[in-house]
Amino acid sequence: xxTTRSIDAETRRAALLDILRSNGDIRLEAAAxxxxxxxxxxxxxxxxxxxxxxxxxxxxxxxxxxxARPFHERRITRSAAKQRIADKVSAFLPSSGAIALDASSTAxxxxxxxxxxxxxxxxxxSYENFVSLSQNKAVSPxxxxxxxxxxxxxxxxxxxxxxxxxxxxxxxxTSSSAxxxxxxxxxxxxxxxxxxRAFADQAQEIIVLVDSxxxxxxxxxxxxxxxxxxxxxTELEPSDPLLxxxxxxxxxx
Numbered sequence: 001x002x003t004t005r006s007i008d009a010e011t012r013r014a015a016l017l018d019i020l021r022s023n024g025d026i027r028l029e030a031a032a033x034x035x036x037x038x039x040x041x042x043x044x045x046x047x048x049x050x051x052x053x054x055x056x057x058x059x060x061x062x063x064x065x066x067x068a069r070p071f072h073e074r075r076i077t078r079s080a081a082k083q084r085i086a087d088k089v090s091a092f093l094p095s096s097g098a099i100a101l102d103a104s105s106t107a108x109x110x111x112x113x114x115x116x117x118x119x120x121x122x123x124x125x126s127y128e129n130f131v132s133l134s135q136n137k138a139v140s141p142x143x144x145x146x147x148x149x150x151x152x153x154x155x156x157x158x159x160x161x162x163x164x165x166x167x168x169x170x171x172x173x174t175s176s177s178a179x180x181x182x183x184x185x186x187x188x189x190x191x192x193x194x195x196x197r198a199f200a201d202q203a204q205e206i207i208v209l210v211d212s213x214x215x216x217x218x219x220x221x222x223x224x225x226x227x228x229x230x231x232x233x234t235e236l237e238p239s240d241p242l243l244x245x246x247x248x249x250x251x252x253x
Contacts, residue, residue, distance in 0.1 A: 103154030185223030
């Protein structure tokens, strides 16, 4: 009997992680209904997954853990939201000059949105985004190089920062681990935030792309104050009440 209970618990927790990857968060009551168990059972499962570092418990459910994750994991998380964000931002993609993309899968969703007659130079510190850009004949990709962060697949460190700071960009498109109204954006990695600041220092506009599961959250390393951001883009309609805390500080899309 103990083995059966253990297998059931393992299956439930795998299902909860699937919900988290698909939706970007877990709502306690909805998850309990979906799995056909009590909210107390789901609460115990979430507590154990939190203790293992698989997610982060919050009131009423859970959100993704705010530690650094591989690109392929990030790419499949909240993919529909990322595509919606990319669709909204496509109108702001220039057709010439230079822009920068960070190492996020959210910024990477923009790669297919460049106009076929573009003559853009696109710099990034992401190997995966660089490879995708290399397949697009409308752009000339630049990879910063530097020290490879094995957790994220992004390049960081002094060389990455120096390369990022060696060009002038009309736009820097970046995601973030978390955004809150008081501290602005924050990252799970100090080295990642350093590269982002190097890009941003040379950019005329900073456009932050985040899905709504990251709103109201804080990570570890300071990113950008809301006043320094040109635009905050989510998959939500700009009138959505979840964006109310940000309205007086930054333009919303």
